[in-house]
Amino acid sequence: MNKSIRYKLLAYMTISILVFAALLLGANTFFAEKYYVKHNKNILIKTTKEIVQIISNLESTSDFQMEDVVYSLNRLEKNIGGSLTIGKMAGPLYYPIYRDIKGMPSKALIVSPFVELGKGNEAFNKKKYISKAMGDTLKSVEVYDKNSFFVITKDPSLRIDTLRYQTRLENDIMILIWIPMAEISESALVSNRFTAIVALVTILITGLWTLYISDKFTRPIKQINATAKRMAELDFSQTLDIASEDEIGQLSQSINFLTHKLKVTIGELNQKNQQLERDIDKGKKIDTMRREFVSNVSHELKTPIFLIQGYAEGLKNNVVTDQEKRSFYCDVIMEEAEKMDAIVKDLLNLSQIESGNMDLNKCDFNIEQLIEDVTKKLEPIFKEKDINIDTKIAVSKMVNGDAIRIEQVIVNYLNNAINHVDSSKKIKVTAEEQNNKVRVSVFNSGQSIPEELLERIWISFYKIDKARTRSYGGTGLGLAIVKAIQQAHGNKYGVFNTEDGVLFWFDIDIGV
Known part of the structure; x- marks a missing residue:
């Protein structure tokens, strides 16, 4: 009964939760990283809009070197955990600010980090142009609009994969933001691990809960089975306590009634049997006591009886004729008779006390x-x-x-x-x-x-x-x-x- 109900229910529930956990883990494995990439693209777009607000009123290179502007850009850079570059395609970089050996802002040009989108508005042409411009380091490209695009590429200097967003403003200022792909991959990995842990915990909890529910369903049947086994062994001390109104509850009431009737009947038989055994044991004990009593009394009375018999025969046969000796014989007979009388009295006294017939x-x-x-x-x-x-x-x-x-x-x-x-x-x-x-x-x-x-x-x-x-x-x-x-x-x-x-x-x- 246990295997056909309780463990089958446990198996069905466990298989169901395993399938669900496998689907969840698979979805997380294949789609989590794409979700994090999309989420970070939105962050880069949002950050770009904040940058545009900060630099929209700036007109000259020196404006970018103002302390509050540098602080704001630096803060945004740290918030996203990446890097920010602002400048023009062929001109100097406005941010980050490069300084000379004296610590003064330098106007030296560096190799431009920006990629030209090329001519035309077709997204296909822009993708083709970007792919050609970035070469083998490019892994994926997405054109966001006619002035913006996303790329996933390997940084040539740091040698790490990065997610980059580049946009061109109306005044031809270029903004380039990039963040390491390692953080995105790590987030996806953590998500996968967390999902696996949640799946395992869910399987465990579901298994325990299924055991509890199945046990609750099968407990009445197990109780009836245990009670039936006890009844087969003539043990009627246990009754069923099943407070249900279904067929199992009715069956338990019938078994309780049967248990009570059998208990009373067999109890009466046991009492009569025990009384019979006590009577037999008492008879054996009385018989043993009687034999011991007869043996002890016979032993105690043997000597005085022997003396009385011997001296009485001596008097009868006139063994002694001297009056003094005859008196001695008589004294011995009386003394031994008194001893016998004392033994008998003590025996009667002891018997009365031990039998319980004596009232104190x-x-x-x-x-x-x-x-x-x-x-x-x-x-x-x-x-x-x-x-x-x-x-x-x-x-x-x-x-x-x-x-x-x-x-x-x-x-x-x-x-x-x-x-x-x-x-x-x-x-x-x-x-x-x-x-x-x-x-x-x-x-x-x-x-x-x-x-x-x-x-x-x-x-x-x-x-x-x-x-x-x-x-x-x-x-x-x-x-x-x-x-x-x-x-x-x-x-x-x-x-x-x-x-x-x-x-x-x-x-x-x-x-x-």
Whole structure:
């Protein structure tokens, strides 16, 4: 379509302007110099008339030497860019004025520059006479009237072609004016060059304008073509914006209607397909989580179940008869059952939070009071393990959140600190405002966490030192519960190592 309309139109217009430019350049090449010659002939005639006015009242040779006369003639000579000679056929020259070695006007005669027209009034005879008189230097001659003629001839002294005009006045004074033909030829050449440049610029502008016009004509068709291709690729996002009332405009409206209907229909199909894919992905994810969950729970419950089973079988088979040992067996069974109960409770708690079924009961509360209540509850453990607990609360504002869940976060952080504190026995709880939030931090002295494990400790059942975790009965779910609670609140949490320990932190919203 582009080649059959747009580029054909461009070709037709370009060929037309090339033909026009060629005609213009040819006419300028063949006729410009003749035009300039004719124009300069008119200038010479006009100048001659001005000269006649200047010298009409002059009667003697000395009159021609007056300063104002010489100035006027000199000015005319410079205006035409040529030379002026006034005199008589056989007498002295009146202009230009020749001076002797003393600077005085000289009456010396020079060879006359004038050409006698000959006898008779016939122009043919005058031409023949002039041609014979001027010889080989003559290139063309034109008799203007019975006393005047034009010639183009080569100047014998300057060796340049000149255009000359000679006329005889009634008092037999001869006037000869000539100008170099080089200026005429140069003007014609400049005109030719200018015409060529104009032709090139015209061709360029016409080409660009033709491209613009042809593009304007073919743009609607190209838009329809592009839209049809998009529709073939099931892309219905583009509509046609053609504001014409002809057949192309009606066609664009029909295509827009078809595009809309297809877009709606295929959009509905895509939504259903995406929902199906999400359901399949969700099912796969749930299945993967279920397998991981079963694997982790089985691993965590395997040891207490094994111990309970072993000690229960020992009691059943009367392996021990001593009452003290039987009591020990019973204590082990109860302790492992409590661990299993703790794991199950934490799993149920984590599952409820991660599933999104937990409703947060947000309210404003005093974070300082909450931290104080939690540390009092854990005070027996601090005393039992001889841990030095220090609190520093620099918050005067109320905070907003689910107080029960925030308490759970603090308890999990403190339990984690109790289980990992070193021989320095230092735990520090702080709260301060940061970036329009309240940040609560729990520090414990002890061994640093390897940097590559700082992100993994938030995963359910992940334990850095499984043997040590087993010794204090950890489930590996505490930090995972912290993560779930903070994500439910939309707040940040984290951990980093210090010079002498580890610091866990979390953010809470400031109350209204």
